[in-house]
Amino acid sequence: MDHATLEAYLVRTRWFAGKGRPFTVTDARTLGVLSGRTALPDVAVCLVTVTYTDDEDGSERYQVPLALYDEIEDRIGHAYVGPTEYEGRTRHLYDALHDRDSMQWWLDGFVGAEPQGSTDVGGLRFRRVSGGDALDPGLRSSPMTGEQSNSSVRFDDVAIMKLFRKVSPGVNPDIEIHDELTRAGSPHVATLYGWVETEVDGQTVQLAMLQEFLRTATDGFELALGSVRTLLADPEQGVDGSGGDFAGEAARLGEALADVHDVLRQTFPAERRGRDSTAELARAMSTRLDAALRVVPDLAHVAPRLRALYAAVSDTEGLDVQRIHGDLHLGQTLRTAHGWRIVDFEGEPGRPFEERSLPDSPLRDVAGMLRSFDYATGVVEMSRAPSSAQERGERSEQARRWSERAQRSFVDAYLAALDEMDGGARSDRDALARRTLLDAYVADKAVYEVVYEARNRPAWAPIPMGALTDLAER
DSSP states (O other): OOOOHHHHHHHTSSSOTTTSEEEEEEEEEEEEEEOOTTTSOOEEEEEEEEEEOTTTEEEEEEEEEEESSSSSOOOGGGGEEEEEEEEEEEEEEEGGGGGGGHHHHHHHHHHOTTOOOEEEEETTTEEEOOOOOOOOOOEEEEEOSSSOSSSEEETTTTTTEEESOOOOOBBOOHHHHHHHHHEEEEEEOOEEEEEEEEETTTEEEEEEEEEEEEOOOHHHHHHHHHHHHHHHHHHSSSTTSOOOOOOOHHHHHHHHHHHHHHHHHHOOOOOOOOOOHHHHHHHHHHHHHHHHHHHHHGGTTTTTHHHHHHHHHHHHHOOOBBBOOOOOGGGGEEETTEHHHHHHHOOOTTTHOOOOSBBBBBBBHHHHHHHHHHHHHHHHHHEEEEEEEHHHHHHHHHHHHHHHHHHHHHHHHHHHHHHHHSOOOOHHHHHHHHHHHHHHHHHHHHHHHHHHHHOOOOOOOOOOHHHHHHHHHO
């Protein structure tokens, strides 16, 4: 494939992470060719290597499935990549995920794979999970909007396929964890139906996963934003008596996370680490704070209190670690008619798979969710029309109470569910250590957020900065 054509297309996509950086396409190889059916277009599944010229060691590999047509297809003109010479003639390339005819190849691949088995199609291996529902080959595909780092395609109201854009060798944590939670019968994830993989240079690379489509799902962050807006629409309404009260939903979400953590603890390696681990954790948090101060000097007024908190972490006796979500926030949750579902177990996308799979404290997930509640109120407050200082103060106080009530309900329900699973409440000393660790994880997450916002969305920086100020004053 012509490298210049691919470069021009990459910068127009939502999922390419290198926009704004100088780069070149240094390799474009074909992983598989789906062809041989007159009713369907040929599709070349390409692995595109991008090298950044501002970093000698900076390169990434992206999956780009391309539909090849002899003529221009106006119906999918928005997905046009460009012309290419292919097998001796000019063909027109389109991003295959936007082409219903092309997506039939993927659906047929999953249909043809036996449960707990696999089938090979054009160099790609389609694997099915045991006990998954039978799939109808007549399902119609449509691309999903809104996703950025990956691309998803819905097959009617039955299944949804996530195609990983940035790919690496090894087991993708999203597939690995969903596979185990599906086998365990967890009600808090979408059932995994299967995945697609291939071999690259002797290593397995996982390319896509197929899951149950949750028909009644609402994005958790959007649900929280609606709750805050409802509350702030009536400045005289108390939080607990408002239609915007989120405490009940937060508690149910806490119980769902506790159940998922319990299954992960039983399924993957877990251990209790000693005091050395908490001392190492405290050092890592302090190091991140030092780096953040160089980017955001305004952190100086909270730094002494944060260092005291991290010192308290180093004095705790140990740390329970296990597999966790790794990048949890309200946007990684869905509220359905049957309860909460947690999605996207890929972990932090900037880290290698082997690092994302390392055991970590489940309190890191809890802290991520607590910060997300705070962001819900901050985003709504920023979006409101200008008002008097008094009205702003009243609504800010309402928002603070909403966040505190949601956070408290979430944590209380989460810890109560865990204690019940453990067979009883823990000692007061354990509870104090857990609170110290949780505060430290919240602070560490907020420090990261301050740096991110300063670099990308300066107007949002007061959200995490305000949280750090409140935490330092406690």
